[in-house]
Amino acid sequence: MKMSGIGGQAVMEGVMMKNQDKIAIAVRKPNGEIEVKKDTFIGLAQKHKFFGIPILRGMVTFVESLTVGMKALTYSSSFYEEDDVPPTKFETAFNRLFKDKADAVMMVLTVLFSILLTIGLFILVPFVGANFFERYIESAVLLAICEGVLRLALFIGYVLLISQMNDIKRVFMYHGAEHKTINCVEHGYELTVENVRIQSKEHKRCGTSFMVYVLFFSIIFFTCIQVENIIMKMVLRLLLVPVIAGVSYEFIRLAGRSNSKIMHILSRPGMWVQGLTTKEPDDAMIEVAIRSVEEVFDWKEFVESFHGEIDEVKPKKRGFWEDDPAPEDEIDEIYEEIEDEDEKAKKEMAVTMPSDEKQLFNACGDIMPGFLEEEKDEVLDALDRYFESDEKK
Structure with missing residues (x-):
């Protein structure tokens, strides 16, 4: 497995992919067509080396990821808005107050609300x-x-x-499509629906x-x-949240680069918890994810670096762990699960614009990988060499 630097997020009926400064949002419109919006994003770490310092870059990335994620969700949901719904009094007053900057101000407020809600709920x-x-322990x-156990239980219960x-189930299916597509590329396989499906x-x-x-x-x-002091305990937890986020970012970054056992x-x-936030996608969802990747990444050149020629690539069926093949009967069960879940979701779900709470969760869901770009990092390289050398002893 070789890190590609691609990352993304599931959005409403679509997938957002990011690679370096390129962003693509592919959405399956109500008429069945795939609409793609391309954009660029240059983070603070790319503009100023100071913000690229380990730990600090994780703090910055978390905020940037929420911003990009909210924009992607807003774009995808625009295809499913009801045109005949008049703006509320609040929306009218807000637009009148901020005029051309209304969207930008609303985005900032939404990101701040997301951070505060996350801290309040899980910290x-x-x-x-x-x-x-405390009286018993x-x-x-x-x-x-x-x-910590209460915090973890609360998170799993929330998920x-x-x-x-029903609409979150479909988002989780697109989440699965996003992961499968990236796994297909990073294992050196040709990016086709058939190859992606078995990742x-x-x-x-x-x-x-x-x-x-x-x-x-x-x-x-x-x-x-x-x-x-109980007040100081609470203040300390709030102050440590950015640091913990930075450390977690570095761990995920290292895990993505390393092939060590x-x-x-x-x-x-x-990855166990991902079993709750990812579902098996159907082929139409996989097509959307592939389209999004192709807009930001030259997968053919990347695959050729594995095998020399794309025609020589013979994919293997992959199981839960990326290096293990899945049995034939398990693959058949996956296909049946895809069809059953998709059919059930389509029958039960009335396509509407998601609520603020759903947008909030989705924005936090899977954006971080998009900022884990492959670049020279002496600290991570040294850690990776340490783990690999330790295994050989």
Whole structure:
């Protein structure tokens, strides 16, 4: 497996892909056609070397990813808006107040709200819940672990709850299509529907994995750094959130670059949770994901670097773990699951513009990989060499 630098996000009836400064959003319109919007995005780390410092770049990337993700969701949902719905009084007043800058201001407010909601739901709520047990648990370490377990349970419960929504199910199917397409390219296979279909729907560089490791590293940080005052505890957690996000970013970045068995094992918890946020896509969804990749990445040149000639590439059926082949009967079951889930979703779902809550979740879902571009990084290279040398001993 070779890292391509491609990453993306599932949007409403489509997929957004990013490679370096190129962005493409491919959406399946109500009439069945695929609409593609191309754009460019140059992050702060590319403009100023200071923001490319390890840990700090993860903090910056998190905010940038939310911004790009919100824009992609807004674009994709525009194809499914009801034209005859008049603007609300709030929308009218907001547009009158900010005029030409209304969209930009709304985007900033939405990103800020997303960050505050994430911190409130997954940092402060578990903190308050864990303090309820303080009278029963004397050990500060055990209390911090209890808080971490509550945080993880809350996250998994939240994912399970929203996964019952029909439109979210389709987003998760597009999420699977995005992962399968990237896996196909990074394993050196020709980018066709047939080849993509049999790839794993889990991927190391996923926003879901990022969230899992944010929760995991928060346990370590909050266990090691202790204060007695309850107010200072809460303030400390808020101050450490950006640092934890930066550390989690570096871990996901290293995992995506490394083929070592150690990193493969350490990546498993995040990939297990991806089983909740990815579903098997149908061929139409795979076509959308392929179209998005082709707009930002020369996959033919990349595949030739594996095998010399594209015609020589003979793909293997891939299972849950990217290096393991899937049995024939398992592949057949996957195809049946694709057809059943898609047919059920189409019958039950009335296509409407998603609510702010759904857009908020989707924006946090899978954008991080788009910013994990392949570049020279001495720190990560040294860590990768360390893990590989340790395995050979």
